[in-house]
Amino acid sequence: MPYAIQGHFDAKFQHVIDVFLAQLPQEPKVGGAALTVYHENKKVVDVWAGVSTKDGKPWQADNMSISYSTTKGVLSTLAHILVDEGKLAYDRPIADYWPAFAQNGKHGITLRHVLTHEAGLYHLRSMIDDAREMLDWPHMLQVIETSTPVHSAGSRVGYHAISFGWIVGGLIEKVTGEPLAKTLAEKITQPLKLDGCYIGVPRSELERCVEIIGAARYKAEKSKPSKIAIWQQQLTEKALRLTGFEPNTAAEALIPKGMSRFYLDEAESLQACIPGAGGVFTARSLAKIYAALANHGEIDGVRLLSNKTVGELVKVQNRNRGDVVPMAMHWRLGYHRVYTTWPKTPYAFGHFGYGGSGAWADPSRHLAVGYIVNTGSGSPFADLRIWKINTAIIEAVGG
Numbered sequence: 480m481p482y483a484i485q486g487h488f489d490a491k492f493q494h495v496i497d498v499f500l501a502q503l504p505q506e507p508k509v510g511g512a513a514l515t516v517y518h519e520n521k522k523v524v525d526v527w528a529g530v531s532t533k534d535g536k537p538w539q540a541d542n543m544s545i546s547y548s549t550t551k552g553v554l555s556t557l558a559h560i561l562v563d564e565g566k567l568a569y570d571r572p573i574a575d576y577w578p579a580f581a582q583n584g585k586h587g588i589t590l591r592h593v594l595t596h597e598a599g600l601y602h603l604r605s606m607i608d609d610a611r612e613m614l615d616w617p618h619m620l621q622v623i624e625t626s627t628p629v630h631s632a633g634s635r636v637g638y639h640a641i642s643f644g645w646i647v648g649g650l651i652e653k654v655t656g657e658p659l660a661k662t663l664a665e666k667i668t669q670p671l672k673l674d675g676c677y678i679g680v681p682r683s684e685l686e687r688c689v690e691i692i693g694a695a696r697y698k699a700e701k702s703k704p705s706k707i708a709i710w711q712q713q714l715t716e717k718a719l720r721l722t723g724f725e726p727n728t729a730a731e732a733l734i735p736k737g738m739s740r741f742y743l744d745e746a747e748s749l750q751a752c753i754p755g756a757g758g759v760f761t762a763r764s765l766a767k768i769y770a771a772l773a774n775h776g777e778i779d780g781v782r783l784l785s786n787k788t789v790g791e792l793v794k795v796q797n798r799n800r801g802d803v804v805p806m807a808m809h810w811r812l813g814y815h816r817v818y819t820t821w822p823k824t825p826y827a828f829g830h831f832g833y834g835g836s837g838a839w840a841d842p843s844r845h846l847a848v849g850y851i852v853n854t855g856s857g858s859p860f861a862d863l864r865i866w867k868i869n870t871a872i873i874e875a876v877g878g
Contacts, residue, residue: 485540486526491875492516495524498871502864503529503854510692510854511538512835513762514868517770517847518876520778525763531689531853543675543759544689544851545744548640548859549838550678550758552830553667554647555594555813556768556783559792560666562590563785566654569594569812573646577653583627592632593639593646594813595796599628600646601639601732601803610741613641616752620649636801636810640732640859644755647813648678659752667768670781675761676768679752688759689853691744691834725802732803733859756833765838765849769829773840773847793826793842804859815860817841819870822878831861839869844876 482503488496495516504510511529515522531538561567567576569591574581580588585600592598606622613619623645629637639646648659655662660679668676680688742748743757751757771777772792776784784792795809795816809816817827817839827846829839835852850865857864 482528484526484528485538486524488524488526492524492872495868495871495875496526498867499526500528502852502867504693508693508854509533509535510852511542511689512850512852512854513538513542513544515761515763515766515849516872517766517773517778519845520770520774522763522766522770524872527762530692533690533692538689539687541674541687541761542689543677543680543684543687543761544836544853545691545749545757545759545834546765546836546838546851547743547756547758547832547834549760549765549830549832549836550754550756551643552814552838553663553676553758553760553765553768554644554651554678554754555830556772557663557666558590558594558647558651558813559784559788561651561654563788567650573650577624577650579624580649582625585626585628585632588628588632590647590650591796591812593643595810596636596638596643596801596803596808597633597797598639598646599630599632599635599637600626600642601637602626602629603640603642603735604731606642607735609737610735611737613735613741613753614747614751616645619645620652623649636797636799637728638732638801638803638808638859639755640803641735641753641755642732644678644753644757648752648754659754667783668764671764671767671771671778671783673761673764673767675759676764677759678754678757680749680759682750685746685749688749689851692854693856728802729804760836760838760849760851762849762851765836765851766847767849769838769840769847769849772828773842773845775842789842792828808860814839817869818860818866819873820863820866822870822873824869824873831865833857833859833861835861835864837861837865841873844873846872846876848872 831837
């Protein structure tokens with residue numbers, strides 16, 4: 480299926496556009512995506528293509544998409560702004576700001592422990608009885624307050640796939656005294672004049688959200704996995720266990736009970752505050768946030784973060800593989816390494832998400848990227864589509 484590109488791009492990024500289009504699904508499948516790139520403080524790519532709904536409605540310039548774990552990078556940026564303002568400190572116990580958080584051995588956990596996924600609070604499957612509980616923000620904060628870590632803070636790494644949002648988001652609410660959505664709007668969305676950046680989409684904006692097409696859950700509803708698929712999964716799990724990795728631990732973090740009946744991309748979920756996995760963005764909003772981080776914390780005359788704080792974001796905090804994902808993510812303070820198909824990105828940081836989305840900054844290349852997509856599932860950290868696009872972008876700016 481040939482897809483017509485919409486938007487604009489600088490001529491030297493033609494190969495990026497070719498790679499972007501090549502990642503869209505071919506017949507009989509359908510889907511769409513949007514990509515925005517900043518280089519040296521200029522928006523050099525701002526394009527979209529494909530369809531936004533299962534019935535074939537063309538993707539529009541103002542469409543937004545749920546971006547799953549890509550949300551964590553935006554939430555982390557908001558926390559860093561509060562550090563700059565003196566309202567938070569990386570190494571001060573969270574319980575100092577949020578006394579109820581200290582219950583059951585959590586008195587020593589700091590913001591740094593959470594941002595680097597070393598807090599031991601990833602086990603959401605054991606914390607709640609049904610995924611629909613995630614729709615209730617006050618309830619989930621209470622769940623976090625009464626939870627018991629699975630290991631001591633700083634002793635191990637375990638990706639806080641969904642619980643991250645209630646810990647960091649709850650902390651932000653405690654220190655600001657305002658709803659998380661309001662703080663996000665006041666500190667990031669409004670200053671940068673973003674056209675789509677929500678954790679909890681207003682009802683009036685729901686029509687801008689694209690439909691998620693072809694996600695694994697839709698396929699699961701229609702058919703059971705084949706014997707070959709089951710055998711491949713068993714073989715993969717056996718191989719992982721031989722390396723010391725326990726696949727069941729990933730389920731603890733990624734798949735709360737009842738998840739097969741709960742969909743993050745439906746209207747009720749999109750309107751809820753699920754800041755670990757429920758953010759909804761345009762590609763250009765994601766790219767502009769990271770463009771500020773790629774430019775010492777400032778873009779278009781708006782200072783988002785201090786140059787000193789941006790310097791901290793580049794630093795790798797741990798290189799351990801961790802207990803939840805079978806690869807080393809090289810965690811920064813709320814961000815992970817940036818994947819490509821070959822170029823090295825030692826100074827790049829960002830966050831990718833289930834479903835294929837991602838956003839990142841590379842201060843050494845003065846480069847920032849935002850990508851949203853509505854087809855495919857991938858891993859918890861996107862898939863090869865964004866790796867290929869990232870490679871093409873880096874090649875376009877000189878490798």
